[in-house]
Amino acid sequence: MAKKLALKNNTIVDWISKLRNYYYAHKKVFFIALAVLIVLTPYISPSQYILRIIIMVGIYTILALALGLVTGYTGQVSLGHASFYAIGAYTSALLSTHFGLNFFITVPISAIVAAIGGLLLGLPTLRLSGTYLAIATLGFCEVVRMILLNWQSVTNGPLGVSKIPRPSIFGYELTLANNGLYYLMIVLLILTTACMIAIVRSKMGRALKAIREDELAATMMGIKTTYYKVLAFVISAFFSGLAGAFYAHLIRYIDPNTFVFDTSIMILSIVILGGMGTINGMFLGSALLVSFPEVLRFLQEYRFVVYGIVLVMMMRFRPQGIMGGQKKSNYQFPSGTIMNRNTTQTKFSLSQENSVEGGV
Amino acid sequence: MAFLEVKGVSKHFGGLAAVDKVSLEVNQGEIISVIGPNGAGKTTLFNMLTGAHALTEGEIIFDGEPIHNHTPQEIVEKGLARTFQNIRLFPELRVIENVLIGMHIHTQYSFLDILFRTKKFRKIEVEKHQRAIDILDSIGLKQQVHNYAVNLPYGDQRRLEIARAISTNAKILLLDEPAAGMNPQESEELLEFIKELRDQGYTIILIEHDMNVVMNISDRIVVIDYGKKIAEGLPEDIATNKRVIEAYLGRSE
Structure with missing residues (x-):
């Protein structure tokens, strides 16, 4: 029995590695196919219900990418990201309902307001570590929710904000029916992903990973750890706010109950399930976790039991997440790097370069 | 003096x-x-x-x-750069990344350079990667560039720590x-x-x-x-x- 299972497992591994090799050999083909698929999805999707779920997957992917920068790359656990999501949603909702501002003006403002929230939370708390930081961010999440509930003159309290206008470009309304909202989500998602990839593949990304791996050693390498942790937090809050603003204009009605602690946990689960310190894991994680309750609808009230069991099994058998852990592929050097230079020359260039660069 | x-x-x-x-x-x-x-x-x-x-x-x-x-x-x-008595590498990062992190302080481009992948950014990144390879080569770790630090044998980890200290200039x-x-x-x-x-x-x-x-x-x-x-x-x-x-x-x- 066990042997049979191992054999089966092996064929799966073979199959995956074959697929991986095929992917590396035909990267362009895959990329074009993916692009075509993304463009055609609304026409393939059988109903608006499915399209709406896909858009929610997109929103949660943005949130997970944002939290992934803080938790996955920098190793700082935040349980308060629902609050930035809320700040973004409320800012955009209130600006557009009270002042009639266009979506494309309110979205950047909301993201910046959320980023300021991130700065206010991050500056005092990021000196804390581990569990203490988690509790502090959790507290912030509750504070924001209480403000939304009780500052009735502005937020309309528990009744929430309704009649939020749809996004529109030059008077052309983007709706679910004309697929405008779907394509808008794709644009925001691509923007977020591009920013995250750019950050991760730079000295900033390396500094964040160094902080995650060993904060003291990172300090001894000259990395200003508090600065980078706060910066990551602010960027993270910015994109969470962006997601919130889009959400507000998608659902068109928001109340404080949307942005509870559960939402923070959901985002964190996506990051952990998808794989800490990965980008593609965030897509996979949110696709699985967001669509799961819908797929399992036939189980009725038992679905969250199954959902929980799946999460527990996952953590037992693959704690690094689906995409996490060490990669088999090689490190990608920036194009233009030469691996094999004349070694005898390089050996003695050590000190030479040292003196040239010493003053930099 | x-x-x-x-x-x-x-x-x-x-x-x-x-x-x-x-x-x-x-x-x-x-x-x-x-x-x-x-x-x-x-x-x-x-x-x-x-x-x-x-x-x-x-x-x-x-x-x-x-x-x-x-x-x-x-x-x-x-x-002044140091190594640690009980090795403190960045274990789940690659060997080359460990060295690149040592170069952090003299990798000088701005946040906007990062976001927009400017010419300056690409030039500096290639330079730093090149130098990281050279340092690893001189310390005999070039074969391991793609490997993760935690997977290295003990002696190599010690040498990588020295490489990382050197890379700070x-x-x-x-x-x-x-x-x-x-x-x-x-x-x-x-x-x-x-x-x-x-x-x-x-x-x-x-x-x-x-x-x-x-x-x-x-x-x-x-x-x-x-x-x-x-x-x-x-x-x-x-x-x-x-x-x-x-x-x-x-x-x-």
Whole structure:
């Protein structure tokens, strides 16, 4: 029995590695196919219900990418990201309902307001570590929710904000029916992903990973750890706010109950399930976790039991997440790097370069 | 004037003087070894030099500038880098990334350069990667660039730590027991490598227990016991110094 299972497992591994090799050999083909698929999805999707779920997957992917920068790359656990999501949603909702501002003006403002929230939370708390930081961010999440509930003159309290206008470009309304909202989500998602990839593949990304791996050693390498942790937090809050603003204009009605602690946990689960310190894991994680309750609808009230069991099994058998852990592929050097230079020359260039660069 | 001057530094933890009024001078291009029994205060001294501990008293002058009570980040930028007694690499990062992180302080482009992948960004990234490869090549780790630090054999991890310290463009390297846990052949290779570094112009301060390494490599030796400096001199003098032998083996009754 066990042997049979191992054999089966092996064929799966073979199959995956074959697929991986095929992917590396035909990267362009895959990329074009993916692009075509993304463009055609609304026409393939059988109903608006499915399209709406896909858009929610997109929103949660943005949130997970944002939290992934803080938790996955920098190793700082935040349980308060629902609050930035809320700040973004409320800012955009209130600006557009009270002042009639266009979506494309309110979205950047909301993201910046959320980023300021991130700065206010991050500056005092990021000196804390581990569990203490988690509790502090959790507290912030509750504070924001209480403000939304009780500052009735502005937020309309528990009744929430309704009649939020749809996004529109030059008077052309983007709706679910004309697929405008779907394509808008794709644009925001691509923007977020591009920013995250750019950050991760730079000295900033390396500094964040160094902080995650060993904060003291990172300090001894000259990395200003508090600065980078706060910066990551602010960027993270910015994109969470962006997601919130889009959400507000998608659902068109928001109340404080949307942005509870559960939402923070959901985002964190996506990051952990998808794989800490990965980008593609965030897509996979949110696709699985967001669509799961819908797929399992036939189980009725038992679905969250199954959902929980799946999460527990996952953590037992693959704690690094689906995409996490060490990669088999090689490190990608920036194009233009030469691996094999004349070694005898390089050996003695050590000190030479040292003196040239010493003053930099 | 000496390259690095340590003037009467002390570090008190509560009532305990871990390091007590230690002074030493290091000249450029020297290999100085700091030895002493366990708990003598050697690592505490290193922690003070690199800014991890604030001084209780005394001053440290590097290249004519006081560096005591600066942050660790400022001290690395001035040119003092260290390795750790119990290896502190970034375990789940690749070998090349470990070295690139060492170059963080002199990888200079702005956040906008990062976001927009400017020409400046690409040029600097290629330069730094190239240099990282060169450093790994010179230390014999080039075959491992793609590997993760945690997967390296012990000796390679120690060497990677030195590579990471070099990559900060340090002028003084503080090596905390680099030969610990190495077999005789590995420590022999390390000895050669450290000598080579000195010949290239690095100044090296070494904490080491392996007397074979210490006696072979050091230009001068400083002995610390109970936080106090008890001797300083050439290797052959230290080997016969009565107080040093007492510190290590105890007094004969």
